[in-house]
Amino acid sequence: MDERKKRVLSAIINDYIANAEPVGSRTITKKYDLGVSPATIRNEMSDLEDEGYIEQPHTSAGRIPSAKGYRYYVDHLMRRERLSAAQLRQIREFMASGLSEMDHFMRACCNMISRMTNYTAIAAIPERSSGRIVNLQLLPVNERQVLTILLTSSGLVRYKLLDLPSLAESRELPLLEQRLQQALVGSELSAVSTERLHELIQELQLRERMQEQVIGLLEQTLAPEESRRVFTGGVMNMLSQPEFRDIDKLKGLFSLLDEDGRVKELLAKASPEDSVLTVTIGGEIPVEGVQDCSLVVANYFVDGERAGSIGVLGPTRMSYGRTVSLMEQIAAELSRTMSGKEK
Amino acid sequence: MDERKKRVLSAIINDYIANAEPVGSRTITKKYDLGVSPATIRNEMSDLEDEGYIEQPHTSAGRIPSAKGYRYYVDHLMRRERLSAAQLRQIREFMASGLSEMDHFMRACCNMISRMTNYTAIAAIPERSSGRIVNLQLLPVNERQVLTILLTSSGLVRYKLLDLPSLAESRELPLLEQRLQQALVGSELSAVSTERLHELIQELQLRERMQEQVIGLLEQTLAPEESRRVFTGGVMNMLSQPEFRDIDKLKGLFSLLDEDGRVKELLAKASPEDSVLTVTIGGEIPVEGVQDCSLVVANYFVDGERAGSIGVLGPTRMSYGRTVSLMEQIAAELSRTMSGKEK
DNA sequence: TGTTAGCACTCAGGGAAAGAGAGTGCTAAC
DNA sequence: GTTAGCACTCTCTTTCCCTGAGTGCTAACA
Numbered sequence: 151m152d153e154r155k156k157r158v159l160s161a162i163i164n165d166y167i168a169n170a171e172p173v174g175s176r177t178i179t180k181k182y183d184l185g186v187s188p189a190t191i192r193n194e195m196s197d198l199e200d201e202g203y204i205e206q207p208h209t210s211a212g213r214i215p216s217a218k219g220y221r222y223y224v225d226h227l228m229r230r231e232r233l234s235a236a237q238l239r240q241i242r243e244f245m246a247s248g249l250s251e252m253d254h255f256m257r258a259c260c261n262m263i264s265r266m267t268n269y270t271a272i273a274a275i276p277e278r279s280s281g282r283i284v285n286l287q288l289l290p291v292n293e294r295q296v297l298t299i300l301l302t303s304s305g306l307v308r309y310k311l312l313d314l315p316s317l318a319e320s321r322e323l324p325l326l327e328q329r330l331q332q333a334l335v336g337s338e339l340s341a342v343s344t345e346r347l348h349e350l351i352q353e354l355q356l357r358e359r360m361q362e363q364v365i366g367l368l369e370q371t372l373a374p375e376e377s378r379r380v381f382t383g384g385v386m387n388m389l390s391q392p393e394f395r396d397i398d399k400l401k402g403l404f405s406l407l408d409e410d411g412r413v414k415e416l417l418a419k420a421s422p423e424d425s426v427l428t429v430t431i432g433g434e435i436p437v438e439g440v441q442d443c444s445l446v447v448a449n450y451f452v453d454g455e456r457a458g459s460i461g462v463l464g465p466t467r468m469s470y471g472r473t474v475s476l477m478e479q480i481a482a483e484l485s486r487t488m489s490g491k492e493k
Numbered sequence: 494m495d496e497r498k499k500r501v502l503s504a505i506i507n508d509y510i511a512n513a514e515p516v517g518s519r520t521i522t523k524k525y526d527l528g529v530s531p532a533t534i535r536n537e538m539s540d541l542e543d544e545g546y547i548e549q550p551h552t553s554a555g556r557i558p559s560a561k562g563y564r565y566y567v568d569h570l571m572r573r574e575r576l577s578a579a580q581l582r583q584i585r586e587f588m589a590s591g592l593s594e595m596d597h598f599m600r601a602c603c604n605m606i607s608r609m610t611n612y613t614a615i616a617a618i619p620e621r622s623s624g625r626i627v628n629l630q631l632l633p634v635n636e637r638q639v640l641t642i643l644l645t646s647s648g649l650v651r652y653k654l655l656d657l658p659s660l661a662e663s664r665e666l667p668l669l670e671q672r673l674q675q676a677l678v679g680s681e682l683s684a685v686s687t688e689r690l691h692e693l694i695q696e697l698q699l700r701e702r703m704q705e706q707v708i709g710l711l712e713q714t715l716a717p718e719e720s721r722r723v724f725t726g727g728v729m730n731m732l733s734q735p736e737f738r739d740i741d742k743l744k745g746l747f748s749l750l751d752e753d754g755r756v757k758e759l760l761a762k763a764s765p766e767d768s769v770l771t772v773t774i775g776g777e778i779p780v781e782g783v784q785d786c787s788l789v790v791a792n793y794f795v796d797g798e799r800a801g802s803i804g805v806l807g808p809t810r811m812s813y814g815r816t817v818s819l820m821e822q823i824a825a826e827l828s829r830t831m832s833g834k835e836k
Numbered sequence: 837t838g839t840t841a842g843c844a845c846t847c848a849g850g851g852a853a854a855g856a857g858a859g860t861g862c863t864a865a866c
Numbered sequence: 867g868t869t870a871g872c873a874c875t876c877t878c879t880t881t882c883c884c885t886g887a888g889t890g891c892t893a894a895c896a
Contacts, residue, residue: 174859187869192860210859210876289628289644301632301640386747395740397732404729517888532840535889553847553888 151201156227157184158194159203163215163223167467170392172212217432217466220444224429224470231471233479237266241479245487256381259460263480264384267473269464270407271383274417276458283334283342288327296323298368302339330368344369380410393442393465406439407463416440417459421447424456427478432466442466446473448481452488460484499570500527501537502546506558506566510810513735515555560775560809563787567772567813574814576822580609584822588830599724602803606823607727610816612807613750614726617760619801626677626685631670639666641711645682673711687712723753736785736808749782750806759783760802764790767799770821775809785809789816791824795831803827 151159161182165173175191178184184191195213198204203219206212215223233241244262256273263271285301333350334342347365385407388394394403406412416437421428430445440463447461460480462473494502504525508516518531518538527534538556541547546562549555558566576584587605599616606614628644676693677685690708728750737743749755759780763773773788783806790804803823805816 172859176859188859189861189869189871190867193868196861206860208876209861210857210874212859285632287630287632289630289642297642297644299632299640299642386744386751389740389744389747397738397740401729401732404732408729515888519888530840531888532842532890533838536839539890549889551847552845552890553886555888 151222154184154186155194155198157182158191159198159215159219159223160227162195162198162204162213163219163227166214167469170467172207172214174212177212215467217434220431220466220470221434224431224474228474229471230475230478231469233475237476238479240266241483245483256458256460257383259480259484260381260383262383263460263462263476264387266476267462267464267469268384268387268390269462269468269473270385270387271381271460271462272407272413272417273381273460274414274458275379276456282336282338286327286331286334288323288330290323380413382407382413391465393467399442402439403443406437412437412439416445417447417461420445420461421449421459423449425449426481427474429470429474444468444470446470446477448477450481450484450488452485457485457488494565497527497529498537498541500525501534502541502558502562502566503570505538505541505547505556506562506570509557510812513810515550515557517555520555558810560777563774563809563813564777567774567817571813571817573818573821574812576818580819581822583609584826588826599801599803600726602823602827603724603726605726606803606805606819607730609819610805610807610812611727611730611733612805612811612816613728613730614724614803614805615750615756615760616724616803617757617801618722619799625679625681629670629674629677631666631673633666723756725750725756734808736810742785745782746786749780755780755782759788760790760804763788763804764792764802766792768792769824770817772813772817787811787813789813789820791820793824793827793831795828800828800831 158178161178161184162173165177165181175188175195178191179186179188195204198219199206199213202216203222204213205216207214240262244259252275256275260271260273283300283302285299287297287299289297289299330350333353344365347368351365385404388400388403394400406416416435419437420430420435426449428447430447432444433441435443435445442465443463444466445461445463446468447459449456449459451457460477462468462477464473501521504521504527505516508520508524518534521527521534522529522531538547541562542549542556545559546565547556548559550557583605587602595618599618603614603616626643626645628642630640630642632640632642673693676696687708690711694708728747731737731743731746737746749759759778762780763778764771769792771790773790775787776784778786778788785808786806787809788804788806789811790802792799792802794800803820805811805820807816
């Protein structure tokens with residue numbers, strides 16, 4: 151693809167991103183100074199269409215980028231847009247504001263991103279986060295219930311209120327707690343499998359009928375809590391996008407965003423384990439409901455291992471340059487902040 | 494209003510609720526057997542319109558209920574609809590499934606209601622919930638952070654990860670924890686004001702520079718956590734309502750539902766402190782964005798005091814009979830379940 | 837006096853027709 | 867290889883007309 155074709159493609163995509171309307175040859179000569187006449191542009195456009203980079207909604211309309219066109223743009227033409235000082239400051243302030251609890255932190259992060267981009271932000275924390283168990287407590291709430299609390303070095307707090315099946319056991323709680331602490335505090339979360347728990351219970355030599363209760367208890371506490379490991383922000387921004395004037399499209403998209411499982415699947419499919427940033431365009435994602443969307447996903451890492459994914463979902467006609475810069479910055483800061491946390 | 498007028502109004506409202514289309518005189522004679530001709534119905538309708546119970550979108554259309562009409566219907570004509578056995582069972586099962594943590598419980602409750610009604614459910618837990626402090630713990634996470642955990646008799650678990658301004662203090666934590674427990678465990682949450690905390694700190698005779706830190710710590714822990722005291726469910730159901738085919742209306746409504754503060758305001762304005770169930774119709778609520786909606790709010794009580802509000806937001810054309818029955822049932826069960834919890 | 841049939845009238849919604857405008861593709865000249 | 871000119875295509879908008887639903891009014895009826 152020669153230089154001028156690239157400039158034409160760039161112009162078409164940039165204009166379409168800005169105005170959401172098919173771009174004609176005259177528009178290009180007027181707004182983007184390529185030094186040639188509309189007729190020449192038309193020839194180039196005709197070529198670009200033959201090669202599949204752009205398409206025509208109908209004969210008498212301008213051209214719009216195709217998925218292939220966007221792909222080429224993202225891979226070769228796109229300029230990263232420098233973040234404004236104000237934005238940088240906002241991100242830094244946010245990171246410094248303390249990520250006390252993962253929950254609030256991620257929710258707030260999604261909100262910040264959605265406000266900055268005017269798109270929708272989605273995030274997921276992986277199933278079992280890395281980190282060591284820092285503390286494990288069993289707090290009796292009343293005769294029938296116990297609150298188990300798990301603290302990890304990555305700043306994750308997990309608690310679960312569990313029902314005790316029999317009153318008798320509550321008397322043995324302090325002892326149980328002590329033993330569990332001895333056994334588990336300090337170990338890597340990832341090392342605590344169901345098998346390990348079974349062994350542990352054996353070692354503890356508990357009364358038989360209590361064994362499975364305790365295992366259940368711990369498993370539930372350690373179990374990844376599906377529900378709150380997926381976050382979204384700025385879903386409503388989609389309402390302002392002209393491509394979602396159509397209620398049925400909205401429905402499809404929103405029903406997707408409403409289901410944590412499908413959001414997680416989306417993030418997983420859109421970003422390889424070890425990539426920092428992935429841009430997925432339109433139909434490239436094999437997930438129902440996001441055909442007209444693009445997704446910019448960033449992974450952040452702690453100790454070289456992926457600690458989570460966070461992404462921006464917008465119309466295919468999204469402002470890639472801005473979004474990519476922003477997400478690179480955010481991922482970097484997240485990695486830094488979370489690693490700092492570890493120490 | 495005579496008997497026949499009531500029947501006509503009922504017919505109009507029931508039909509409009511079912512079909513979302515203006516109701517004509519012929520439709521009424523055909524579908525609702527009133528034993529009179531369309532012409533007679535027309536006369537009645539003309540009267541009803543003069544009195545403001547119904548209105549005409551345009552000359553050649555049927556009639557639709559006005560806010561006043563709905564109000565009369567809800568107050569005098571509406572039949573409560575018996576819940577199906579399946580629904581009752583679902584509710585009971587849900588209540589029995591354990592309200593381990595308020596958060597998940599309320600979220601799940603909203604989801605259940607929205608599934609049952611196909612409308613949107615909103616809920617709020619009041620600022621400072623009733624109940625006694627059952628346990629208060631300060632768990633050191635690392636040198637710089639402490640996790641404060643507060644357990645209340647109403648089953649509420651609140652935790653907050655707090656930064657310690659200086660390392661020195663962390664050594665004094667166990668002592669502090671012990672003293673705070675002695676002083677606070679057992680007291681009513683509502684009795685713990687900022688003033689009380691100040692007194693308490695005085696009594697504890699802490700080193701001066703630690704005093705305000707501890708107060709801050711406790712205040713933050715006790716402080717109502719705005720963010721997660723408001724819940725919504727089934728927001729997307731609104732997309733299926735014909736009255737929200739219009740994107741701009743949707744935007745107004747969704748932006749309201751997106752802001753916890755405004756949702757809380759809505760619930761508060763829509764239900765008097767001591768009422769069990771309140772139906773608010775259309776413009777009756779002085780809140781931007783819900784002009785085309787009605788709201789059925791139920792309060793539930795623990796120890797005679799309001800423990801929270803939960804409501805259904807739907808189009809003015811909502812199925813009041815069904816919704817009211819459902820919410821009465823839910824509120825009753827909530828009151829029962831939460832009171833049971835106390836013991 | 838209340839009810840009904842008949843009829844003229846009104847108005848939204850849908851479809852067809854016409855015109856405007858945007859944009860292209862092709863041809864021929866530069 | 868580039869450009870001007872021009873015919874052509876197709877959408878979008880506006881206008882017009884027609885249809886159908888539903889009303890309100892009047893006069894007759896019980």
